[in-house]
Amino acid sequence: MTQTETRSVIVEREFAHPPSKVWRALTQPHLIEEWLMKIDAAPDIVGRAFHLTGEWGGVLDCEVVTLEPERVLAYRWDFANPDPQYALSSVVTFTLTPQGSGTHLRMEQVGFRPDQKQALGGARHGWAAFLQNMDALLTRID
Template sequence: MGFPDQIVRTVELAHPPAAVWTALTTAEGLGTWFGHAAAIDLRPGGAAQMTWKNGHKADMRIERVEKPSVFGFTWPIHGLPDDDPRRTYVEFTLEPVDAGTRLTMVESGFAQLPADDYREAFDGNTDGWANELGELVEYLNAA
């Protein structure tokens, strides 16, 4: 039996796609709701980095930019050593709806891990996305 490979979360946001796009794809947005500071070169192949106050950082590679509907990146897998080359792929899809925007986040690539590493990474990111998407809602509502 294999492991689930994806974490999928969908959030209905009472904000237009343009506002959600800006929150997802700018250093100001990412550095406010997702991390504590961010830098981003918004183009396929571009680099992005987020840092947190606890000293943790994540180096990301931008993979997909289809303004204003799809933004994707790869990043290190939670719990693995910094020099481990394996990554997961995170993709945000924005869909206009009457009330604002339906945001779907899919993180995939967990099935490449052995059981011990899988459980830590999958569980950690499942909890993490619940928190982070809640912070995105708060960030957008405060704007």
């Protein structure tokens, strides 16, 4: 792998809920805050910039790059940090596929440099936990 190549995190999950319900969890701020992070604007229009704020106080600069309702949502996921090992410029893509009465969700985060092994591992762990939180949320809401 050369220094210009990047790595990805892919997490796939089956939800016993229709794509329309999963889509709401991906795009409605009050729901996003329950499974992911605090957010200051809905990621529901291509070109819309928004910020995600983690419990650790870090702020992610985001912008919607792809939006196909109930099918695909992608946004830039950038974290500025003076230490280049922790600075990240990536794209997160959620792809929804109907599966019977449920939904297959594929999340891919692209953009980890070879020197970001810790960030890559943290993202793998973090996304698994985030999607577990989403599953619990989907069970609670109508």
